[in-house]
Amino acid sequence: MSHLKLLKIPLTGFFLCLLFTSCFKDVDFSQASDIKLTPDLEADILVYQLNLNDFIDSQTGAYTPVIRDTVRLEFLDDDYVQEGLMYAAFRFRHKNSFSQPILSKIKFLSNSNQTQFSVNYEIPAGTKATPGIVDTLYVVEGADIVKVRRSIQMVLELEMIGGGKDIGGELDFLSKGLFKFEF
């Protein structure tokens, strides 16, 4: 008992010292402001499958070698893109089984229809068994990323080179984007 009595003061003192001197050591909480969210998002963008009917005027039945469409990509105007997008890699893949080559023009426009960047290429002719394939990667990074941030419309234009109503085949289009953010 007496031994323990001797211990009571140091024990209590040790306990209280420990509690009142406890602290956070070896850490720097100011690093919290350096924490970044850096998600890399893969997302499909557009997809289509066209055949000869898409190149024929439904009213007149005339062959129209040039067709176009515009898709608004509203997500490009969202805050997280405007503030955090650092890198974009667009992948476009065309598979052509028409017997004619096709010229593809893909343009990204601002809200005021100013072209920010475009990707143009010719899709070689092919057959069902051996379609003409073009796989394109278009990377936008660094200072150029503002071109993506300014864009909100994606304009697609296809021009069949030569050919007429008697051609047959299909044109498949796949597209996706890899978007790297930093918040």
Added chain:
Amino acid sequence: MRKTILILLAFASLLCHSQNRPLLYNVDDLPQSLLQNPGARIDFTKHIGVPFFSQIHLFAGSTGVTAYDIFNDKNPNVNQRVARVMNSITSGDYFSVNEQLEVLSFGWKLGQRGYLSAGIYQELDVFAYFPKDPAILAFEGNADYIDDNFKFSDANFTGEVLTVYHVGYNYKVDRKLTLGARFKLYSGIFNASSTNNEGVFRTESTPNGPNFYRHYVEGLNVVVNTSGYASLKEEQGMTVDQAVTELLSRSFFGQNVGVGVDLGFNYKLTDQFSVNGSIQDFGLMFHQKDVENYHYFGSYETDGLEPLFPELDNDEKTIPYWDVFEEELDANLTEQTLNDPYNTWRPLKYNAGFEFGTGMSILPCDYLISRRPRFMNLFGMIFSGVNRPKGPTYGVTAYWDRKINNKLRFRLAYAIDEFSLTKIGLMISKRFNNFNIYMAANDIIGYTNLAKANSASLQFGMQFIFKNYSSRTKNINQAKR
């Protein structure tokens, strides 16, 4: 030799765990032991706590990460460390904060065998599992996780603030058995919970599909229930201070109520050996007022937008593909805000233990039986747990409880739980006549540097405790002197 054992115990065995308070469990001269086990043996005849100071309990812990893991000042690349933690932490890891403030506490001996105790305490309890999949999606994105599911069930949390009014009765059935029960009336101040969520988000590669990927949201069913939040939200321009003031004003007259019980026992198998057990907060909260529920549900999949190359006149606008996409999304993934009442279980706590006494001494104790042997050393073990949304959390504590004299007592404990394998705890209780002050801290090693600790808890309190022994006991003590 005794010193050696003491030192070994001190360094080899000190910690305890979260909401359960093993350092106060079965401490027979502290009224707080009745809150842990209403059937605990006690050796006082009356107590009254110092209002707001009879028990202050604070606990915070995280199972998967410490502050040092993230903010280590020796490595400046904080993002690298965040990434490392994100990889190592699991959706079973959790963060927990618990606070209890005893507002009132009092009790007195009732009859020859009973002890009535009552009081009011305020409690805050927050428990959140680490939302691994949503966090990975936010921090890393889906690019490296093609074909993997991001599970919405990883979002799982509960949080509540409430005031508890309680009254308990401790009854000594005979020399061996003590039983106890406590009735609780809960007054809810604030509650938010989201458990049992379902659904996944997945980006699947589709080599034979129309596009590179197909994005799925499958079986989304996420519910967030709140009570006491909607009225705060409606207060325009309310500052944090004003919100806290508003919450505090509800402390005694909360809008939602609940009921619960604590049950416990202590049984002496022999004079030296006893077993004990208790459950706490077996109860329900009924949230009926100021309720707001947020429900997100549905399924959707997409391969991307599909332009149709329509034939347009010069000034004709094309199809609003994005608007159509958003309409489809809204139709298939629905968000609803409701005001449906809901019920929540209080987190049930349970304790089971045994205790072995050595060093017999005759001290004035056991108010019902004036000449009971008293053991100066108590060695015990407690198995304790708390029910949580994904299953119980457990801990095991071994302790040495030493009564140095009738006025000073300490308990040294070693615990293993989900926070730490080296948890050392210390409790000291001191009496100055009828005034008692106690302090208990778990994870003493962690207190040397809280940044490296997975958890820390502290209990502190002061009260008046009266031991009006029978005249027979007094005579015995006088005879001894």
